[in-house]
Every structure is written in C-alpha cells, then in structure tokens.
Amino acid sequence: QTTYTDKGEKPEKGKFVKFHHVTFWVGNAKQAAVFYCDKMGFEPVAYKGLETGSREVVSHVIKQDKILFVFESALNPGNEEMGEHLMKHGDGVKDIAFQVEDLEFLIKKAKERGAVVVKEPWIEQDSYGKVKCAVVQTYGDTTHTLIEYLSPYKGLFLPGYNAPVVKDCLLPKLPPGLLNFIDHIVGNQPDDAMVPVSDWYQNCLLFHRFWSIDDKQIHTQYSALRSIVVTNYEETIKMPINEPAPGVKKSQIQEYCDYNGGPGVQHIALNTSDIIQAELKILVDFDDKGYLLQIFTKPVQDRPTLFLEVIQRHNHFGFGAGNFKSLFEAIEKDQDARGNLTVYN
Incomplete structure (x- = not known):
C-alpha cells in the first residue's frame, strides 16, 4: 500500500469544496427514498415533481446531517435516457455532485484537458438564491455536477425544490x-x-x-x-x-x-x-x-x-x-x- 504526500501544485484558481449530493436513478424514487429513511436514519427534506411544475422527472431529496441523497424517476412513459439507464444498470448512482468555487475556470480547464462536458454552465435561481451548475462525464454513464453558489442559498436544497408533499409519522419514532x-x-x-x-x-x-x-x-x-x-x-x-x-x-x-x-x-x-x-x-x-x-x-x-x-x-x-x-x-x-x-x- 502506498500513501502519497505530494499534492502537486496548487491550482491557480478554482476549488473543489466538498461532496454536495449524490443522485440515484431508480425505478420508484418515492419508495427508494423511504427505504433509506427507514433503514439508515435519513429524513425527507425537499421535493420536485408534478406538484411543483416538474413534468418529466420526480426528485425526492433526503438528508442526514451533511449527507444529501436525491432519488429520481421518470414521470412519463417513453423517457429513453432514464429507461435505458435502468435497463442497463438497475437502480444506482447516476451523478456525484461537488460544491465548487470558480466553476467557469474548472470547466474551462477540464475541457482543455479532454473532459466531456455533458451540460455547459447554466444558472438556476428562485426567491431563495442563485447557483451556477455544469455537468461533466466521468467513468461509464456516471456524471459529476459542479455547483457554485452565486449568493447565499436560503432554500431547502437547490432552486426549484419545495418541501416534501407528505410527512412520514413513523420517522420521529425511529432511532437516529x-x-x-x-x-x-x-x-x-x-x-x-x-x-x-x-x-x-x-x-x-x-x-x-x-x-x-x-x-x-x-x-x-x-x-x-x-x-x-x-x-x-x-x-x-x-x-x-x-x-x-x-x-x-x-x-x-x-x-x-x-x-x-x-x-x-x-x-x-x-x-x-x-x-x-x-x-x-x-x-x-x-x-x-x-x-x-x-x-x-x-x-x-x-x-x-x-x-x-x-x-x-x-x-x-x-x-x-x-x-x-x-x-x-x-x-x-x-x-x-x-x-x-x-x-x-
């Protein structure tokens, strides 16, 4: 086993701060989120779906301290991207999101060095704040979403998410x-x-x-x-x-x-x-x-x-x-x- 002490040169700009969240593509996001809440001590924290104006994909966000998991499923028949992903991989991780500083620099550097950018930088905002995001391809069908806060974000998770639609009365009775x-x-x-x-x-x-x-x-x-x-x-x-x-x-x-x-x-x-x-x-x-x-x-x-x-x-x-x-x-x-x-x- 080898431990490496040489970090290399500090990047001139840009910074990866921490893991932000992990997104799972699953067949039934509602039930998958409940499994992690009941078995692992998570709690529902945010939701995006038909009730919030998201017509194609539903997202259930659960949280435990600083850990954020997002479970997503297709809402309509014929969603080929999500359907093919499920057929090939089954339920699993689609995206690992990182919080970053100077996203534009990091994306520019990644492109120069051969990274495939799945989605160029874009801005999401609502009344709680503003974030900039971009997506790059890593191994297999897995992606990394880079997230930069352009202002302090006061919402539950990210722009476009509302509070969960229902409360689970069982969760407060379970041990942490x-x-x-x-x-x-x-x-x-x-x-x-x-x-x-x-x-x-x-x-x-x-x-x-x-x-x-x-x-x-x-x-x-x-x-x-x-x-x-x-x-x-x-x-x-x-x-x-x-x-x-x-x-x-x-x-x-x-x-x-x-x-x-x-x-x-x-x-x-x-x-x-x-x-x-x-x-x-x-x-x-x-x-x-x-x-x-x-x-x-x-x-x-x-x-x-x-x-x-x-x-x-x-x-x-x-x-x-x-x-x-x-x-x-x-x-x-x-x-x-x-x-x-x-x-x-």
Missing part, C-alpha cells in the same frame, strides 16, 4: 442514524481501466493521488483487486477507483461490472462519530497514530452492485488495508452464494 457526512465514494472499473480513470481525475479535475493498494495485498486464494484513491487539493473529496486483478476465479469487482453493465459507483462511505451506536460487527484497522472503524451493508438493491459503508476515523486518514481484505473476503462469500465465484476466463 448518527451519520454525518460523505467520507468517500468508490468507483469500480473493468480490468486495466483503473489507471486511465485515476489519470482523468488528475488531469481534468486537478485531483492528486492519495493512497493506493495492489493485488499483492488485497487477494484471496481465488481473486484480487487493485485500488487508487484520488482526491482534490484540499483532500475533502476522496474517490477510490478499483479494478479486478486476474485470479483463479472471477473477482467481485468484475461481478459488479457484469451486473452493472460496466463501470459505476460500488459504494458510498458515510462518516459517523459514533459507530458503536450506529452499527454492529465492526472492522478495526489501526497504525501507531490512530484507528479506523468500518462496517459495510450488503447490496441495497437486488443486483449485486451498490452497497453502503459506515466509517469512523480517529486520527487515521487511510483506507484500512486489513479492513479492505476482510470486506473483500466477506463479499467473496456472498459472491459464491450467488453462484458467481466462477473460474476466471
């Missing part, structure tokens, strides 16, 4: 989830795609390498993986990029790519300051400076694709090579139960 912010978001790639993807973040978004691990450390008797973590200059946004390594049997990273129809978000890690109260069966990793506590859910939809992680850090900013291997072994058991721990070819 104790989750605070997005720690990192992991993207799985097919074999030999990890380095090009991590290079894309370094070239186009001016990120740098933060940590990496290879198949000599993360392997079992059957399969293996490699991972590179990239991050922004301030190291507030961490994006691990995984790929399978050839082994005797199919890697779980390859299983993910098979069922996801290509690369995509494998898991979202949510930081907590009290993992003991939040979860049970915790993995522990440590060094001479601090420790790392982690636990992982099983897939949160029927396809063996996206899952969630809960993580607590105490003066430890790596990614837990020991925990990484324990997780790898646990998923491999589930992979075998699914009939997918098959001979590699």
